[in-house]
Amino acid sequence: MKKIQTTCNYCSLGCNLDFYVEGEPGAERIARINPAKEYPVNRGFACIKGLSLDRQISERRSPLPLIRNDRGLRETASWDAAFKHTAQRIREIQGKYGAEGFAAISTGQLTLEEMALLGHIGRNCLKINVDGNTRLCMATSVAAHKQAFGFDAPPYTLADLEYSDTIILIGANPVVAHPIIWDRIRFSPMPHKLIVIDPRRSETARNADEWYGLKPKSDLTFLYALANLLIEKGWIDAAYIEKHTEGFSEFKAAVRSFTPQYAAEITGISGERLLALAETIRRGKAVSCWWTMGVNQGYEAVRTAQAIIAIALMTGNMGRPGTGANSITGQIDAMGSRLFSNTAGLYGGGDFDNPKRRGAVARALQCEESLLALKPTIPYNAIVENINAGKIKGLWILCTNPRHSWANNETFRTAAENLELFIVQDIYGDTDSAELSTVFLPVVPGIKKEGTMINTERRLSALRPVLPKSGEEKNDMEVLLGIGGALGLEKEVSLWRTPKGVFNLMKECSRGMPCDITGVDYDGLAGSKGVQWPCPQGASGLAEERRLYEDGVYYTPSGKAKFIFEQPLANPLPQSEDFPLYLNTGRGTVGQWHTQTRTREVAYVADVSIKKAHAAISPGLAAAKGVNENDVIEITSSNGQRARFYARIDSGLDDAQVFAPIHYIETNKLTLSVYDSYSKEPSYKYAPVSVQKVAEGGRL
Numbered sequence: 001m002k003k004i005q006t007t008c009n010y011c012s013l014g015c016n017l018d019f020y021v022e023g024e025p026g027a028e029r030i031a032r033i034n035p036a037k038e039y040p041v042n043r044g045f046a047c048i049k050g051l052s053l054d055r056q057i058s059e060r061r062s063p064l065p066l067i068r069n070d071r072g073l074r075e076t077a078s079w080d081a082a083f084k085h086t087a088q089r090i091r092e093i094q095g096k097y098g099a100e101g102f103a104a105i106s107t108g109q110l111t112l113e114e115m116a117l118l119g120h121i122g123r124n125c126l127k128i129n130v131d132g133n134t135r136l137c138m139a140t141s142v143a144a145h146k147q148a149f150g151f152d153a154p155p156y157t158l159a160d161l162e163y164s165d166t167i168i169l170i171g172a173n174p175v176v177a178h179p180i181i182w183d184r185i186r187f188s189p190m191p192h193k194l195i196v197i198d199p200r201r202s203e204t205a206r207n208a209d210e211w212y213g214l215k216p217k218s219d220l221t222f223l224y225a226l227a228n229l230l231i232e233k234g235w236i237d238a239a240y241i242e243k244h245t246e247g248f249s250e251f252k253a254a255v256r257s258f259t260p261q262y263a264a265e266i267t268g269i270s271g272e273r274l275l276a277l278a279e280t281i282r283r284g285k286a287v288s289c290w291w292t293m294g295v296n297q298g299y300e301a302v303r304t305a306q307a308i309i310a311i312a313l314m315t316g317n318m319g320r321p322g323t324g325a326n327s328i329t330g331q332i333d334a335m336g337s338r339l340f341s342n343t344a345g346l347y348g349g350g351d352f353d354n355p356k357r358r359g360a361v362a363r364a365l366q367c368e369e370s371l372l373a374l375k376p377t378i379p380y381n382a383i384v385e386n387i388n389a390g391k392i393k394g395l396w397i398l399c400t401n402p403r404h405s406w407a408n409n410e411t412f413r414t415a416a417e418n419l420e421l422f423i424v425q426d427i428y429g430d431t432d433s434a435e436l437s438t439v440f441l442p443v444v445p446g447i448k449k450e451g452t453m454i455n456t457e458r459r460l461s462a463l464r465p466v467l468p469k470s471g472e473e474k475n476d477m478e479v480l481l482g483i484g485g486a487l488g489l490e491k492e493v494s495l496w497r498t499p500k501g502v503f504n505l506m507k508e509c510s511r512g513m514p515c516d517i518t519g520v521d522y523d524g525l526a527g528s529k530g531v532q533w534p535c536p537q538g539a540s541g542l543a544e545e546r547r548l549y550e551d552g553v554y555y556t557p558s559g560k561a562k563f564i565f566e567q568p569l570a571n572p573l574p575q576s577e578d579f580p581l582y583l584n585t586g587r588g589t590v591g592q593w594h595t596q597t598r599t600r601e602v603a604y605v606a607d608v609s610i611k612k613a614h615a616a617i618s619p620g621l622a623a624a625k626g627v628n629e630n631d632v633i634e635i636t637s638s639n640g641q642r643a644r645f646y647a648r649i650d651s652g653l654d655d656a657q658v659f660a661p662i663h664y665i666e667t668n669k670l671t672l673s674v675y676d677s678y679s680k681e682p683s684y685k686y687a688p689v690s691v692q693k694v695a696e697g698g699r700l
C-alpha cells in the first residue's frame with residue numbers, strides 16, 4: 001500500500017492528509033485517509049470534509065467537454081474540438097467587442113500554479129480582466145493590510161492561538177467554518193479567555209467566555225469606542241506606538257467623540273461591558289484578535305479591519321507570541337490568489353504601474369515588459385455589471401459557481417443569459433452555473449492534481465496526486481494549456497507547461513519581495529511540513545512556525561505601521577418600515593462547503609444536512625409572526641427578490657435578525673449589490689428584509 005501526503009483543498013487551513021492507496025496500476029483505490037500527524041497545522045486532526053475527499057470521484061462527472069448547439073442542447077465534444085471551438089469563440093468575441101469584451105473569474109480553490117497560468121494567458125496574453133472569487137471573502141483584508149502594513153502580509157502563525165491568553169474573535173465562527181482553529185483554541189495549553197464579538201450568538205459564541213452581541217453594522221463604532229476607551233484610560237503601549245507606528249495622534253483625536261455612551265446607542269453594548277472588555281485587553285499579556293467574513297463582508301469593511309489593527313498596534317499586541325491583528329482566510333489557496341494570480345497586482349506583489357516591478361517580473365518570466373498587463377483587473381462586481389450593460393459578451397469561470405454564490409445572485413443569472421460565450425470549467429457539469437454554460441470543460445478534483453497551495457498563515461504546502469487521471473480526464477492546467485495552444489500562444493506558454501515550471505517562475509517573481517519564496521524547493525515541499533513565506537534563497541534554520549513584524553518593522557516606506565481612521569458611513573440601505581428585519585448569512589454546518597457541489601457527494605454530510613433552504617429567526621420574532629419550527633416562511637429582500645425557507649427557531653438571534661446558511665441558492669437571491677468602497681467585497685452579512693409565514697410545517 002502506498003502512502004501519499006497531500007493538502008486538503010477546501011478551507012484555508014490547508015490540513016495535510018495521508019492517503020493510503022492500494023491496487024495495481026490502472027486499478028488504484030483509496031483504502032484509508034488519515035490526518036497527517038506531524039503536519040504543524042492539523043497535527044493529526046481533520047474535519048469531515050477533508051476526510052471525505054475520496055468521494056469526489058463519482059459518476060456525476062463526465063470526462064469530456066460539452067458544447068451547446070444551435071438548438072440550445074449540450075453535446076459531448078472531444079477535447080481537441082472543444083479547445084478549438086473555445087479559442088475561436090474567444091477570438092471572435094474579442095474581435096467584435098474589443099479585448100475586454102471577454103473576461104474570466106477564477107477561485108481560491110485552484111493551485112497557485114493554475115492561477116498564475118490563467119493570469120498569464122488571460123491578463124498578459126489576452127489583455128482581459130480576470131478576477132477571483134477571493135474578492136468575495138478576502139479582498140477586504142488585502143486592502144487593509146496594504147494600507148496599514150505596506151504589503152498584504154498577515155502577521156501570524158497558527159501557533160499564536162496557543163500562546164495567547166486573550167483570544168478575541170470578531171465576525172468569526174471557527175466551530176463551523178475553521179474547525180482546526182477551533183480545535184487549537186479548545187485544546188490550547190495556555191489558560192485563556194475567549195471573547196466573541198458577533199451580532200449572532202453563533203456556535204463559537206455559545207462556547208466563549210464572553211459574547212458581545214452588537215447590533216448589525218455597528219462594529220466600526222464599537223471598535224472606535226473601544227480604542228478611545230483604551231487611550232483615555234492610558235491602557236496603551238506608548239513606546240510601541242512611538243517607535244513602530246505613525247498616525248496615532250490623528251487617530252486618537254478622531255476617535256475621541258466615540259464615547260461609551262454614544263457607542264451604546266449605536267451598538268447596543270453598554271458602557272460597562274465596553275469597559276470590561278477594555279480591562280480584559282489591559283490585563284492580557286498576549287492578546288490576539290482574529291477576524292474573518294463577519295468583518296470582511298461589509299460596506300465599510302476595510303476600515304473595520306483597520307480598526308482591529310489599530311487596537312492591536314496601540315496595545316503593543318503585535319509581533320510577539322500570542323498576539324496580532326489576524327485575518328483568517330476562507331479558501332485553501334486564497335493567499336496564493338492574492339500574490340500570484342496577476343489580477344489586482346503583479347506576480348509577487350506590487351503595482352502594474354511600478355516600472356521597477358514590471359522590469360523584475362518581465363525578467364523573471366523571461367518575456368518583454370510589453371507583454372505584461374498594464375493595469376489591475378476591474379473587480380468581480382464590475383465584470384458582472386459590464387456583462388449586464390452589454391460591454392462584456394464572453395466569460396470564462398473556473399471552479400466557482402457564481403449563479404449561486406454571487407451577491408444578489410439573480411443579477412448573475414441575467415448576466416449568464418446575456419453572454420454569447422459562457423465557459424465553465426469545473427469538476428461537475430451540473431452546478432447552477434455549469435447548467436447555463438455554452439461550453440463546459442470538465443476537470444479532475446484535487447486528489448488527481450499537482451501543485452502548491454498557500455494557507456491562511458502564509459504556509460506553502462504540496463498538493464500531490466493521490467490517484468492517476470484516467471482515460472480522457474484532464475486537470476485545470478492541461479485545460480488552460482489546451483486553450484492557450486488553440487489560441488496560438490504556444491511560444492508565450494512555453495515556460496509554463498508544468499506545475500514545477502510555473503512554480504519556479506513565481507519564485508523568481510517573488511525575489512526580494514516580502515513574500516519571497518526563492519528558498520522553497522518545489523520537490524522538497526512534498527511530504528514536508530510546509531513552509532511559511534518569507535523563505536528567501538539561502539535561508540537556513542527557519543522555524544516551523546514564524547510570525548511577521550517581530551522586529552516592529554513594517555513594509556511601509558517609513559517602516560512603521562499606519563493608524564487609519566474614517567468616520568463610519570451611513571448605512572447605504574438601512575432597515576425601514578417595509579423591511580424592518582435584516583438578513584445575516586454564514587456557514588451552516590462543518591460538513592457543508594460553499595454551494596455544496598462537492599460536499600453533496602459525502603453521504604455522511606448529506607445525511608445530516610437539511611436538504612432544502614432554511615432560515616433561523618428568534619423565538620420572539622417567531623411568536624410575533626405565529627411561526628413554528630419547520631413552517632414555511634417567505635423572506636422578501638430590499639433588493640426586490642423573495643424566497644421561501646423552512647423556519648428554524650434560534651435563541652441566539654435578536655428579534656430583528658434572520659440568519660440563512662450560504663449553501664442554498666435562495667440565500668444569495670436576497671443579498672445586496674452593496675460593496676466596500678476600497679475592496680469591492682460584497683456586503684453579504686446585511687440585507688434589510690421582511691418575513692411572512694406562508695405555510696404550516698409543510699412544503700416549500
Ligand code: SF4
Pocket residue numbers: 008009010011012013014015042046047048049050051178179180
Ligand atoms: S476543510 Fe479545512 S479544516 Fe477540514 S480538513 Fe480540510 S483544510 Fe482541514
